Amino acid sequence: MNDVTLRLKGLTKTYLQGTPGEVRVLRGADLELRAGEAVALVAPSGAGKSTLLHIAGLLDTPDGGSVQIAGQDMTGKSDRARTAVRRQDVGFVYQFHHLLPEFSALENVTLPQLANGVAEREAEARAMELLERVGVAARAAHRPAELSGGEQQRVAFCRALANRPSVLLADEPTGNLDPGTADQVFDALMDLVSSSGLSALIATHNLDLAARMDRVVRLEGGVLRPAA
Numbered sequence: 001m002n003d004v005t006l007r008l009k010g011l012t013k014t015y016l017q018g019t020p021g022e023v024r025v026l027r028g029a030d031l032e033l034r035a036g037e038a039v040a041l042v043a044p045s046g047a048g049k050s051t052l053l054h055i056a057g058l059l060d061t062p063d064g065g066s067v068q069i070a071g072q073d074m075t076g077k078s079d080r081a082r083t084a085v086r087r088q089d090v091g092f093v094y095q096f097h098h099l100l101p102e103f104s105a106l107e108n109v110t111l112p113q114l115a116n117g118v119a120e121r122e123a124e125a126r127a128m129e130l131l132e133r134v135g136v137a138a139r140a141a142h143r144p145a146e147l148s149g150g151e152q153q154r155v156a157f158c159r160a161l162a163n164r165p166s167v168l169l170a171d172e173p174t175g176n177l178d179p180g181t182a183d184q185v186f187d188a189l190m191d192l193v194s195s196s197g198l199s200a201l202i203a204t205h206n207l208d209l210a211a212r213m214d215r216v217v218r219l220e221g222g223v224l225r226p227a228a
Ligand SMILES: Nc1ncnc2c1ncn2[C@@H]1O[C@H](COP(=O)(O)OP(=O)(O)OP(=O)(O)O)[C@@H](O)[C@H]1O
Pocket: 015, 016, 017, 023, 025, 043, 044, 045, 046, 047, 048, 049, 050, 051, 052
């Protein structure tokens, strides 16, 4: 109970640029996410939100500090080991759905499971269960282009959760939707998070949505602090 699923400790990251020189984006960022917790990440534009999410999700490496996911310290691990943990334990959602256009909603949620060795029948059953949960089961056979923006994002949530990750990382998951739709789609996401027991770090500029999560952290000056 209350296990830490994601622990970021003293993360530092500097980008070396031609002019005006180096950009120190992270300067000792710390965060602990516990199982079942949804945490909002707010940050001024350019503060390093994407950098932090990429490092937390093992898509990028920090210069210093450590990332621990589901009890495993990823410091110094090979690319192969990092990919294995990312595939199993991390789910990503972006502002734009990035669903595979030539596959149906059901296939988009099934495929990541097949890639992880789940049998087809089981993977499809899991996919249907998730699509039902977010209210798009009736659209399971449709391709992304045949779905509304809100439906596309719901499918993207299901895909992110298909392999039962311990951590969900989301970057403006409803940023592309009109306010009314964003609200409903956000409810669907919160329902998925609370029913699956994973922890979620969700970057948003929308302070109303941020206030609906368990807590809010602010990234500014390269560090994370509880938001006032
Ligand atoms: N690969 C890179 N090389 C050099 N500088 C980079 C690189 N990636 C990001 N930066 C710089 O680092 C800073 C943080 O970038 P990042 O994309 O993490 O910010 P962000 O908070 O996600 O921004 P936004 O909210 O506007 O998308 C910015 O000043 C950006 O220009």
